[in-house]
Amino acid sequence: MRLGPNDARGQGDRRQEKASAVATSVKVHGEAASRSTVAGTTMTNVTHLECSACATHHAAGQLHNLCTVCGKPLLVRYDLARASRSLTRDSLKSRRADMWRYREVMPVENDANIVSLGEGWTPLLHARRLGAAVGMTELMIKDESLNPTQSFKARGMSAAVSMALELGARKLAAPSAGNAGGALAAYAAAAGIEAHIFMPRDTPRANVVECEQTGAHVTLIDGLITDCGKEIARRKDAEGWFDVSTLKEPYRVEGKKTLGYELAEQLGWRLPQVIVYPTGGGTGLVGMWKAFSEMEAMGWIGPERPRMISVQAAGCAPIVRAFEAGATHADEFPNAATVASGLRVPKAIGDFLILDALRASGGAAVAVSDEELLAAVGEIGRREGLFVAPEGAACLPAIRKLLERGEIERDEQVVLFNTGAGIKYIEAMR
């Protein structure tokens, strides 16, 4: 079952909407390339950026990385009362079928700068057969593999590249476990700007090839994503690169937060009871948590929140360790290793934000072995017909563990996030 903007709306209509969103994006790109001559619409309700740790305000309308006072991530703040005058739950019924439908709570000033390839508005599937196999009635899968470049990273990069274009950055750099690189390469190409991508040498080959084929400058590093980040930090000033590392620039979260808006909309303006999310840098989790606050401030939802569950691989589980130790920050995880390359993030700059959301929601953090998550790829495939990324598959053994521990009830509505496509990881499937 697919839940659309109106439940009655069928798949044919959805495809049509996607097609018209693509047509719009072609027009948008044309305008972006010559935007000085195009009078675009001004629509942002951004008031300022706020440090997530020390609350210092930073001016909107200029490029930012981390807070200049304390070095922590910045979050975008909006005049939500103003946004909600035109962005109403009703108004959404006739909007474009991508993440830019939430236009008033997106950071771009001028429509002409939106770089879109049709990201977002992905299916929310009722996984009946998989649910029955684990003894659950309301297991849902949010299938993010249907995004451009086949992962949820498209949302963050669409927002970040649009803002980079608007604020004048022309050379972007990011470390990537794979999927973020592919998304950055694609959106930079669509914007006509440079992408410099640093990936661990053992990143799945599909990710490397797609970056090359979409025109990015790719450097493979003997090390982890954190080493890739260090290399960018070392070279960026001399090279004139703007660093779009996750949570080190404020707009990828704005793209990812649309996951939260979309989930509420697809469920008829309710939130599920549990969200199970594979966590590396945690941008999606932090983004959804932010979306819930924004929606509550606009009067769309109440104060109830889903229990947020972070899933990590046992070979790289810094958040799980910190959660279990009761710590507010996570130490770097030594000798990080897992086939779920997106989860091989030994140290996340937003660690305290992830841990806050897990605790405030009454959630948990769960580690699963590579053996368990690889077996889950095949099980989800056989039972639901979805060839999911190992990161998304990791949610299944995590759900089983939580059922056993009595932390999830069998009749609760639980959303499993499939963040990417299994086809990119064929080396790992033996």
Ligand SMILES: Cc1ncc(COP(=O)(O)O)c(C=O)c1O
């Ligand atoms: C398929 C997939 N899932 C999950 C993640 C982790 O995402 P996040 O950094 O938002 O925690 C990644 C990151 O690379 C990924 O590629």
Ligand SMILES: [Zn+2]
């Ligand atoms: Zn600060």
